[in-house]
Amino acid sequence: MRRLRLLRAPAVLSGCLCALLFLGGAPAHAHTALKDATPGPGDKAAPGVNVLSLTFGPLKPGTTPKISLVGPDGTAVPVGQPVVADGSVACAAVTPLRPGVSTLSYTVVSADGDTQSSAFQFEVADGAGTVAVPSACRGLHLRAPETGGAGDGDGEAERDGNMILGLSRGTALSAGGTAVIVLAGGGVLARRARRSAHGRRPAG
Known part of the structure; x- marks a missing residue:
C-alpha cells in the first residue's frame, strides 16, 4: 500500500503541473476583437453612409487604427484618418457610399500591443434603413476623406506639367x-x- 501511495503522489503532481502549464499557456483575451460596427458585418444600410464606426476592446493609446474600404466596383473608397473615441471606438469619415456590397478592412493595436487585422462586408441598398452616426463619433472632428488620393499621380503630373x-x-x-x-x-x-x-x- 505504501508503494501504491508513493506512485500516486508523483501522478497527482504531474497532473497539477500539466494543468498549470495549460492554464499558463492559454491566452487571456490577448487580442482585441471587433465587438460592434456601423455598418457592421452583413448589415444593409441606405445610400449616403458617410461615417464608419468600429468598436473594439481597449486599444493601445497613441496608436491610430487603419481603415480601408473597397466599393462594389472594386475600387478604393476614400476614407479619412480614423479618430479613437473612448479608448476603443474607431471613427472615420468616408465618401458617401453607393449601392452595392463594400468590403471594409482594418488593422488595430490592442492595449497589450497585439496587432489584429481583419475584414468584413456590408451592403448599401436602396430601401434599407438609414444608419445614424454612432453616439461615440458625434462631436468629433473627423478628417475629410482625401478624394484626390487616387489622383495624386495626376496632381503630380499636373504639377510637373506646370x-x-x-x-x-x-x-x-x-x-x-x-x-x-x-x-x-x-x-x-x-x-x-x-x-x-x-x-x-x-x-x-
Missing part, C-alpha cells in the same frame, strides 16, 4: 519673357551700333 526646367510655369514664362526682351533690346542696340559705324566710315 514646371519648366525645374521652375514653375509662371516663373519660367516670366523669365522667358524677360530674356526675349533683353535679346530684342540687344538686337536693337546692335543694329544702331552698326548704323553708327557705317555712318562714320570715310567716303570712297
